[in-house]
Amino acid sequence: MKGKLIGDILVVHKKPENMEEILKLPYINNILQIKSIHGQKREPEIKILYGDTTETTHRENYCFYKIDVAKVMWSKGNTGERMRMSKLPNENETIIDMFAGIGYFTIPMAVHSKPSKIYSIEINPVSYNFLCENIKLNKVENIVTPILGDCNKQELPKADRVLMGYIGGTHKYLDKAMEYIKEGGILHYHESTPENILFERPVQRVKEAANKQNREIEVINKRSIKKYSPGVHHTVIDVKIL
Numbered sequence: 001m002k003g004k005l006i007g008d009i010l011v012v013h014k015k016p017e018n019m020e021e022i023l024k025l026p027y028i029n030n031i032l033q034i035k036s037i038h039g040q041k042r043e044p045e046i047k048i049l050y051g052d053t054t055e056t057t058h059r060e061n062y063c064f065y066k067i068d069v070a071k072v073m074w075s076k077g078n079t080g081e082r083m084r085m086s087k088l089p090n091e092n093e094t095i096i097d098m099f100a101g102i103g104y105f106t107i108p109m110a111v112h113s114k115p116s117k118i119y120s121i122e123i124n125p126v127s128y129n130f131l132c133e134n135i136k137l138n139k140v141e142n143i144v145t146p147i148l149g150d151c152n153k154q155e156l157p158k159a160d161r162v163l164m165g166y167i168g169g170t171h172k173y174l175d176k177a178m179e180y181i182k183e184g185g186i187l188h189y190h191e192s193t194p195e196n197i198l199f200e201r202p203v204q205r206v207k208e209a210a211n212k213q214n215r216e217i218e219v220i221n222k223r224s225i226k227k228y229s230p231g232v233h234h235t236v237i238d239v240k241i242l
Contacts, residue, residue, distance in 0.1 A: 004076045006069055007020055007056025015049055023050060030056070032069060046070045057137070061086060063107045071126050077226035081165075081236065082108050085188070089113040089161055095187045096159040096180050097121065098151040098173060099166035102130040103144075110140035118144045119159070121151040151176065158182045167192040167234055174209035175231075177240065186220070187239045191226045202237050216242040 003012035008029040015033060016022055022031065030051025031056045034044050046054065046069065054070035061083050067074055086108035089095060093115040097106045100120035110118055128148045147154060148197040152173055162181045164170050167190050174189070179188055191202045199222045211215045221238035228234045 004074075006067065006074050006076075007058040009051070009054070009056045009069055011069060017049070022090060022209075027136070030054070032218055044070065044073060052192075059071060061108055061112070063111050063182070064134065064136060065102055065107065066130055066133045067102055068126070068130070072130060077234070078104065081105075081225050084138055085109055085163070085165075086112040088186075089115040093118070093160040094157060095161045095163065096156060097163045097165070098177065099164060099170075099181075100131055101127050101165075103134040104140075105163055105165050106131070106144055107134055107138050107140070110135075110143040111138055114143060115159075115161075116143075119154075119156050120144055121147045121149060121154060123150055124150070140149065151192045159185060161186045161188070166188050167228070171205045171209075174205060175212065178209050178213050179187060180210075180213065181241045183215075183242060187241055188236060189239060190225075190234065190236045192232055193235045195231050195233060198224065198233060199237060202235055203239075207240050210241060218242060 003010050010028050010031045012033050023029060030053060031049040033047045033049050035047055058065045058067060085105045089109050089139050091114050095115050095118045100106050100122045106118050106120040108225045124133055131146050133169055135141055136198045160182055162177050164177060170191055179189060189202055189206055193201055203219055207217050218240040219237060224233040224235050226234050
């Protein structure tokens with residue numbers, strides 16, 4: 001079966017030839033075809049092949065995500081990174097999630113690591129509304145503070161950990177990330193990077209942003225999350241900001 005299962009919705013790129021067999025599966029109630037993805041907010045254009053809804057609740061790593069797959073992207077390729085992030089914080093940390101979406105990283109961190117506070121910023125009202133619903137759905141209201149707005153324009157307490165889990169011009173927000181992060185704090189910086197400069201460019205960009213504020217960096221982890229497009233990877237580097 002080709003496609004990705006999000007809750008009870010099977011998302012495909014072209015109409016399956018074995019539709020009748022797929023519809024016999026009890027856990028699939030809707031089939032959607034993604035025709036294209038466009039815009040800075042990565043909004044999908046879809047066609048309903050079977051069913052009557054585009055909303056579902058997806059479960060992953062003991063976390064629940066309510067989502068409308070016609071309005072918001074869900075990447076199965078980021079599952080490993082969401083699980084990794086769920087284990088990293090400690091209970092005393094203050095975290096800023098600069099591109100929270102529907103809570104992709106915020107929710108697993110809050111559920112599994114239970115840090116002191118997560119400030120989750122999202123500029124897209126649709127994603128923000130799902131973020132608020134998912135905070136309630138996972139019963140982490142005491143940990144997560146959702147913020148609707150531009151992450152470049154918020155005034156927040158200094159954080160022990162800053163997450164930049166978005167790709168597409170993310171480097172433009174590095175100056176603000178440096179303002180947010182405490183001395184000795186950890187920055188998780190995501191970028192779509194060509195293979196020939198896989199980690200060189202993201203490290204250089206973080207270093208340049210730190211130097212502007214007379215700060216130094218220590219790279220503690222580098223990894224490719226997945227292939228983003230031919231010759232381009234979705235990468236993340238974990239950097240201690242000194």
